[in-house]
Amino acid sequence: MLSLISEALDSLNRSERKVADVILADPQAATRSSIAVLARTAEVSEPTVNRFCKRFNAKGFPDFKLTLAQSLVGGVPYVNRHVEPDDTAESYTPKIIDATIAGLVYAKEKLSPATVNLAVDQLIQAKQIFFYGLGASGPVAQDAQHKFFRFNIPVNAYDDVLMQRMVAASCSTGDVVVTISYTGRTKDTVEIAELAQASGATVIGITAPNSPLAERCSIVLGVDAPEDTDVYMPMTSRIVHLSVIDILATGVTLRRGPGFLNHLKSIKDSLKSTRYQRETDES
Structure with a gap:
């Protein structure tokens, strides 16, 4: 994906070039950004970001981020494709959560x-x-x-x-x-x-x-x-x-x-006697 963006730089208009420059400068940050944050960083509108993404065969920004993320990491086999061998808890924890969020966004777009x-x-x-x-x-x-x-x-x-x-x-x-x-x-x-x-x-x-x-x-x-x-x-x-x-x-x-809903409530109510009550803060 980064190669495709680099090769297309000369064909992009001025606003799209700003989006490309932001992504190429820090592609990892781009995979974690919202469309609003990326647009603000590039000093363009959100529709401009969407148009940029569609130039690279993405249906929208979430789809583009997913493809970009896939192109950035190979991952450790049998663990998680986003995790690298030298990752620490500080790095693999957000990677896995971000990958899950991206997967859910992708599913939301695909599910009819x-x-x-x-x-x-x-x-x-x-x-x-x-x-x-x-x-x-x-x-x-x-x-x-x-x-x-x-x-x-x-x-x-x-x-x-x-x-x-x-x-x-x-x-x-x-x-x-x-x-x-x-x-x-x-x-x-x-x-x-x-x-x-x-x-x-x-x-x-x-x-x-x-x-x-x-x-x-x-x-x-x-x-x-x-x-x-x-x-x-x-x-x-x-x-x-x-x-x-x-x-x-x-x-x-x-x-x-x-x-x-009354039926569902009665099922929930049946569990009340099995739980300790929440402690209230008297201060």
Whole structure:
């Protein structure tokens, strides 16, 4: 990306050249800046920054920052792509948090609200819901069960291949299987999605667009975090998937209407006796 910007300097107008100079002077700072901060530093308008980003095949500033960040760091294999071997806690802590924020912003731009509505439509009327996840996606499936049991719909989460396969085979029309996979290339997951569909279930995929798993799903919530989990530990992708589960749970809650809030409140109230009360400051 830095090479592309450098090569394009002569073709940029005066305002775009200011943006380029700021980025080339400190590309790491640019990956952490908001569009407002970068525009102020370059003494240009925010639309000018967006136009600059689009010149380099980015959809906007968040997409540009993501590409820039990817071009700056190779990362330590099996740890995190943004971490370098000599990083200290002072450097790798903000790197990981910044990478997670960038991944969430990227997912926000890519996730289709129309597709979210379709998924909520199926979940709200499901006879029963099954969440499937293997490996790092297993805890995401468990988190989904923790949220969705509140909706008075039978729900289970499975992270075992054999259980997933048997439950998929026992599904019928009206059942919903939500399968979670960052890569969408795990053979067992793809086969199980096919089995669930053949049994009559609606299969919702939280996975990479255009992946083998996406092709076997009835509805695809396409989220593609900038993370190569073949080389690096799944981090950003797992947070993005947890956020998608939160989005679906929120959608179902809102569809249930205001009257349903009393039910959710009663569940929360059941925990009060299990907790110590907060200490009040008398001073």
